[in-house]
Structure formats: structure tokens, C-alpha cells
Amino acid sequence: MDDRPRYMISVAAELVGMHPQTLRIYESKGLVRPRRTAGNTRLYSDSDVARLRLIQRLTTELGLNLAGVERVLALEDELARMHRRLDRMEREMREAVERVHRQYRRELVLYESPRHPIPRK
Amino acid sequence: MDDRPRYMISVAAELVGMHPQTLRIYESKGLVRPRRTAGNTRLYSDSDVARLRLIQRLTTELGLNLAGVERVLALEDELARMHRRLDRMEREMREAVERVHRQYRRELVLYESPRHPIPRK
DNA sequence: AGCACGTTCACGTGGCGTGAGGGTCC
DNA sequence: AGGACCCTCACGCCACGTGAACGTGC
Numbered sequence: 229m230d231d232r233p234r235y236m237i238s239v240a241a242e243l244v245g246m247h248p249q250t251l252r253i254y255e256s257k258g259l260v261r262p263r264r265t266a267g268n269t270r271l272y273s274d275s276d277v278a279r280l281r282l283i284q285r286l287t288t289e290l291g292l293n294l295a296g297v298e299r300v301l302a303l304e305d306e307l308a309r310m311h312r313r314l315d316r317m318e319r320e321m322r323e324a325v326e327r328v329h330r331q332y333r334r335e336l337v338l339y340e341s342p343r344h345p346i347p348r349k
Numbered sequence: 350m351d352d353r354p355r356y357m358i359s360v361a362a363e364l365v366g367m368h369p370q371t372l373r374i375y376e377s378k379g380l381v382r383p384r385r386t387a388g389n390t391r392l393y394s395d396s397d398v399a400r401l402r403l404i405q406r407l408t409t410e411l412g413l414n415l416a417g418v419e420r421v422l423a424l425e426d427e428l429a430r431m432h433r434r435l436d437r438m439e440r441e442m443r444e445a446v447e448r449v450h451r452q453y454r455r456e457l458v459l460y461e462s463p464r465h466p467i468p469r470k
Numbered sequence: 471a472g473c474a475c476g477t478t479c480a481c482g483t484g485g486c487g488t489g490a491g492g493g494t495c496c
Numbered sequence: 497a498g499g500a501c502c503c504t505c506a507c508g509c510c511a512c513g514t515g516a517a518c519g520t521g522c
Contacts, residue, residue, distance in 0.1 A: 238500070247488060252503085267495055269501055286420075293485065293511085296417020299407075303424040310431050314438065321442030325449055332453035359474070368514060373477085388521050390475055414485085414511065 233263035233271030240272035244280045251280065257294050259283055259301070354384040354392030361393035365401045372401065378415050380404055380422070 240262075241248040254260050255270070260279055262270040272280075279301075286292045286300060361383075362369040375381050376391070381400055383391040393401075407413045407421060 236501075248501095249489080250487060253486075267501080269495085287486090290420060291414070291416035291511090292420060293412070293414040293417060295412035295485095296414060296420065299411060299413060299417065299421050300424065303421065303428065307424065307428055307431065310428065310435065314431065314435055317435065317438060317442070321438075321445070324442070324446050328446055328449045328453075332449075357475075369475095370515075371513060374512075388475080390521080408512090412485090416511095 231273045231275050233273050233276075235272045235277065237262075237270045237272070240270075240277055240280065243277055244284055246280065246284065254280070254283065254294075257298070259294065259297060352394045352396050354394050354397075356393045356398065358383075358391045358393070361391075361398055361401065364398055365405060367401065367405065375401070375404065375415075378419070380415065380418060 235243065237248045237251055241251055251260070251262075251270075251272075255262065260272075260276050260283075262272045262276050264270060282301070283297050286297045287294075292300065356364065358369045358372055362372055372381070372383075372391075372393075376383065381393075381397050381404075383393045383397050385391060403422070404418050407418045408415075413421065
């Protein structure tokens with residue numbers, strides 16, 4: 229995803245329907261980290277905007293305060309990481325079983341007795 | 350763990366260092382669910398008290414509001430469940446590999462050629 | 471009868487959103 | 497020179513904790 233810094237604060241605020249000052253507060257609390265231009269103007273990327281929308285949902289819709297938002301975002305990150313880890317582990321384990329199958333099939337061919345042919349499926 | 354309802358509200362509040370009224374508020378928001386006696390008196394179990402301590406850490410130490418506490422508790426539950434699931438999956442997959450090994454070892458014994466003994470470790 | 475329980479209402483504080491004031495950069 | 501940016505300060509509202517008032521159960 230193209231995620232370059234794009235929107236200055238008034239545009240970003242407009243996009244998510246928030247007060248520009250609110251965005252500055254969020255940054256001061258470390259909830260979003262927009263880039264800055266050489267002239268120190270904030271520039272929000274698309275993922276910054278997405279994060280703002282997420283924060284908005286947590287505050288206005290669910291009523292969390294900013295401390296809660298911070299904690300929830302961290303936990304959701306951790307949850308997402310764990311989910312990926314779970315998927316990866318499932319895949320790796322499946323591959324491990326497959327490797328064992330392949331290895332033994334090779335050995336069976338090597339050691340096969342002519343009088344006891346191995347049934348092929 | 351023995352988790353019978355034990356402490357009435359003044360005792361539970363004393364145990365965790367909170368105002369009894371605060372405990373009533375928490376219940377009204379569904380954060381804890383103490384049992385009641387026939388006379389409608391709240392009785393808090395040890396796990397209720399533990400939960401109160403957890404809530405206390407989130408509110409006083411981290412500064413969450415109650416909406417945040419509710420959300421965080423839910424996420425931590427989910428995280429714990431996922432962790433158990435991960436452990437279980439790891440074990441099951443390990444057993445699956447082991448099953449494949451055992452199965453092929455049996456077949457190798459059956460089909461083994463006298464002139465090509467299978468090396469044992 | 472007394473004490474701790476129950477509920478409901480009122481008050482104070484603090485967090486957070488909103489706006490204004492004043493300076494700086496294009 | 498104007499407009500949007502920067503930051504800081506002040507106001508208002510609402511959530512939450514605390515306490516009081518009043519009724520009920522042991």
C-alpha cells in the first residue's frame with residue numbers, strides 16, 4: 229500500500245471529521261506519529277488516517293479515554309501478531325508432517341523387498 | 350482453586366482498598382458479578398477480588414476509564430484463549446509428526462530386506 | 471435496637487474536546 | 497499580506513469516585 233505522507237492537519241482532520249487540535253493532542257500522547265515537512269508541518273499518511281478512524285471508533289463509539297485507547301491498540305497489535313504466528317505455525321507443522329512422509333517414502337523404495345511389494349495408492 | 354462466595358462488600362472493599370460504593374458501580378457496569386445471599390447481600394469470591402485488583406491496576410495505575418477496562422479485559426481474555434490454543438496446536442502437531450514416524454517404522458519392519466538392514470540409531 | 475447492607479441522588483475533580491491568542495512559514 | 501501552520505492557555509462538559517440520605521435485613 230502506498231503510504232506516503234500526504235495530508236496536512238486540516239485535511240486529515242476533515243477526512244475523519246475531527247478537530248485539528250484533537251489530532252495534535254493525539255500526537256502529543258503518542259497515539260499517532262505523522263511525519264513533518266522541513267517547515268515542521270504535520271503530514272498524515274493513509275495509515276495514519278486509518279489509525280485515526282480506529283481511535284475515533286474507540287473514543288466516540290465505545291467511550292474509551294486515551295489511556296484506554298493506547299492500551300487497546302497495543303493489545304490489538306499483539307493479538308494480530310499472535311494470529312499471524314498461529315497461521316505460520318499451522319503451515320510449518322503441516323509441512324513438517326509432509327517432510328516426514330516424503331523422507332520415509334524414499335527409504336521404503338530403497339529397502340523394499342521384491343516379495344513384499346509396497347502397495348501404491 | 351476454591352472460589353466460593355465469601356466476602357461481603359465491606360470486606361472485599363477493604364481487601365482491595367476501594368470504596369464499597371465503587372464496587373457497586375463496577376457491578377452496575379458489569380465488570381464484576383458477585384453472588385448474592387438470599388437477603389440480597391453481595392458476596393465476593395477470591396476470583397472476584399482478583400478481578401477487582403486487575404481493574405484497580407487498569408484504572409488507578411494506567412488511568413483507563415471503565416469503558417476501556419471492559420474492552421481491555423475482553424481483549425486479555427481473548428489473548429489468553431489464543432495463547433492456550435497456540436500451545437495446544439503446537440502439541441498436537443508434534444504428536445502428528447510422531448504418529449507418522451511410528452507408522453512408517455512399522456512398515457519398514459514389514460518390508461525390510463535382510464540384505465539391506467535399516468540402520469537403527 | 472443497632473449495624474451493615476441495599477438504592478438513589480448530589481457534589482467535586484480530572485480528562486478531554488473546543489476555541490482563542492500569538493508567533494512562524496510559505 | 498494573507499492564510500494555514502505551529503504551540504500554549506482557558507473554558508465547559510462529562511465520567512467517575514465519594515459521600516449522604518433513606519429504607520431493609522439480620
